[in-house]
Amino acid sequence: MIIIGERINGMFRDIAKAIREKDPKPVQEWAQKQEAMGAGYLDLNVGPAVPERVPAMKWLVEVAQEASKLPLCLDSTDYDAIEAGLEVCKQPAMINSVPAIADKMDRVFTLAQKFDAEVIGLAMSEEGIPKDAESRVALSMELVANCDAYGVPVDRLYIDPLVLPANVGQDHGPEVFETLRQIKLLSDPPPKTTVGLSNISQGTKNRELLNRTFAVMAMACGLDSAIADACDEELVAAVATARVILNMDIYCDSYVDVFRNQNL
Amino acid sequence: MAVEILKEKYRSSVREVVLGATKEEGGTRAHTIKVGGETALPFLHFEGKIPNRPVVAMEVLDMAPEDWPPSVKSFFEDVYNDPAAWAKKCVDEYGADMIALRFKSADPDLKNASAEDCVATLKKVLEAVGVPLIIYGCGKTEKDNEIIGPLAEAGEGENLLLGVAEQENFKPVASAAMAYKHSVIAQSPIDINIAKQLNILISELSTPLLERIVIDPTIAALGYGIEYSYSIMERARFGALNGDRMLAMPMIGNVSQEVWSKKEAFLEEGEPTWGDQAERSLAWEAATSMALLQAGMDILVMRNPESVKIVKKQIDDLMQDNSY
Numbered sequence: 391m392i393i394i395g396e397r398i399n400g401m402f403r404d405i406a407k408a409i410r411e412k413d414p415k416p417v418q419e420w421a422q423k424q425e426a427m428g429a430g431y432l433d434l435n436v437g438p439a440v441p442e443r444v445p446a447m448k449w450l451v452e453v454a455q456e457a458s459k460l461p462l463c464l465d466s467t468d469y470d471a472i473e474a475g476l477e478v479c480k481q482p483a484m485i486n487s488v489p490a491i492a493d494k495m496d497r498v499f500t501l502a503q504k505f506d507a508e509v510i511g512l513a514m515s516e517e518g519i520p521k522d523a524e525s526r527v528a529l530s531m532e533l534v535a536n537c538d539a540y541g542v543p544v545d546r547l548y549i550d551p552l553v554l555p556a557n558v559g560q561d562h563g564p565e566v567f568e569t570l571r572q573i574k575l576l577s578d579p580p581p582k583t584t585v586g587l588s589n590i591s592q593g594t595k596n597r598e599l600l601n602r603t604f605a606v607m608a609m610a611c612g613l614d615s616a617i618a619d620a621c622d623e624e625l626v627a628a629v630a631t632a633r634v635i636l637n638m639d640i641y642c643d644s645y646v647d648v649f650r651n652q653n654l
Numbered sequence: 655m656a657v658e659i660l661k662e663k664y665r666s667s668v669r670e671v672v673l674g675a676t677k678e679e680g681g682t683r684a685h686t687i688k689v690g691g692e693t694a695l696p697f698l699h700f701e702g703k704i705p706n707r708p709v710v711a712m713e714v715l716d717m718a719p720e721d722w723p724p725s726v727k728s729f730f731e732d733v734y735n736d737p738a739a740w741a742k743k744c745v746d747e748y749g750a751d752m753i754a755l756r757f758k759s760a761d762p763d764l765k766n767a768s769a770e771d772c773v774a775t776l777k778k779v780l781e782a783v784g785v786p787l788i789i790y791g792c793g794k795t796e797k798d799n800e801i802i803g804p805l806a807e808a809g810e811g812e813n814l815l816l817g818v819a820e821q822e823n824f825k826p827v828a829s830a831a832m833a834y835k836h837s838v839i840a841q842s843p844i845d846i847n848i849a850k851q852l853n854i855l856i857s858e859l860s861t862p863l864l865e866r867i868v869i870d871p872t873i874a875a876l877g878y879g880i881e882y883s884y885s886i887m888e889r890a891r892f893g894a895l896n897g898d899r900m901l902a903m904p905m906i907g908n909v910s911q912e913v914w915s916k917k918e919a920f921l922e923e924g925e926p927t928w929g930d931q932a933e934r935s936l937a938w939e940a941a942t943s944m945a946l947l948q949a950g951m952d953i954l955v956m957r958n959p960e961s962v963k964i965v966k967k968q969i970d971d972l973m974q975d976n977s978y
Contacts, residue, residue, distance in 0.1 A: 640893045642848075642851040644854045648899075
């Protein structure tokens, strides 16, 4: 499972302040820290820090890529901001995200095609998040079909089946796992998968335990990546262990360190 | 309708390791040798790059061998007591790409030669040939740990390939390689987990050394479990091509030692159906080598010049571009 480091987000006070004051230091420190801890991508989200999201995203991209060689994941519902970010990315980036809604898919997949970007597709429509796996898979198929129609290779699409907190949407858990399994049967090559990992533990008490337990269970169902806290050492250790158990990495006594140091 | 040809794409490659050093690089070698660098499985030129051909290192002992059968002895009899001349003959007459110099005389049960004796021999061999050198001790750990430091120091700048670092005893060789800028053979007992762990241990000792490791996965001779070696090597290579940096090293195989310790190679009077020993042994060594090439071997340490000739021809053929 590739970790898309979640920390550069205007929801956090230090990042919000950095964006407002155009101070690159906190952004670059978090970029380097997440890279050192084993993240594979850096999520960049302007959040509610400033009203002008377009220049803010552009600035975030510029300062983050000065500090880290990781690919970026541009996280916004404002597609103008994403486009502005993509224009200054030095390497192909990821767009986070698009729901299975026609006009949004039109905009996002066009951007993806133009900028050779990867796309996170959400298994939801105008009607919101489906209750069962079947509807999630149907929406995933719509994402796959549109992705392909716009000339974006399907293996550059990451489908997020959408996770709900364990304390409110407990019945969604098994549906998400079933969706992850079935997504891999939708096409050849199949799309990739992702989740917003911390959703599973929103509002609960033992967040990290829920996060990492969910992560390894989802990996067994085919989860390829997650937007998560790369600095959660126990999570990274659990992911490294699951990769060994799933025969994705070759075992050695120091396998956790190897996984953690993969960016060094 | 055009047929779409499926080709595997790998996301990573085997590290390229340079062996030896020329005058400009601080050594005295006539040329260097690059091994590794593959971006596809062995010889699948159509799926990636095989930038460097596998090489053959010929084995030279620092004392006349006692147990070599006449069929192979005959090639070297005139130079048996002179490792420098022996090495030169291997390079000039038998086309050795490298020399694997084995300090057998250091063995406490044989001549118990001192580090100074070994250093003198090393210097002579370095003068006699221009190819990069591989250095092996006598195989007795304690003694080898004594001689490796002086040998590495004497060869400073030459970028020798020093053997062998093992999980339980990697520091002497790795430290010597680190101090005098040589490369190092990391040997593991047909065990991929240990191969990987050993590379981690060496890289923890010295990060730059990670770029100068050659894996010896320990090979078995034909008929003695070569399929185990084969699958370990294959798995390591898949790991390397899929981004496992701790297995992305070129590999070396000690074919001569493995093959020539087996009765099928050395017995002159074997089973009636076994046929002529000379022919049988050279075929045994060549067949073992050729199987290992297919598993991704980058450096073969060999003995019989006739086997070397066959294998080098095979390498020429396999290095023909088959991309389409």
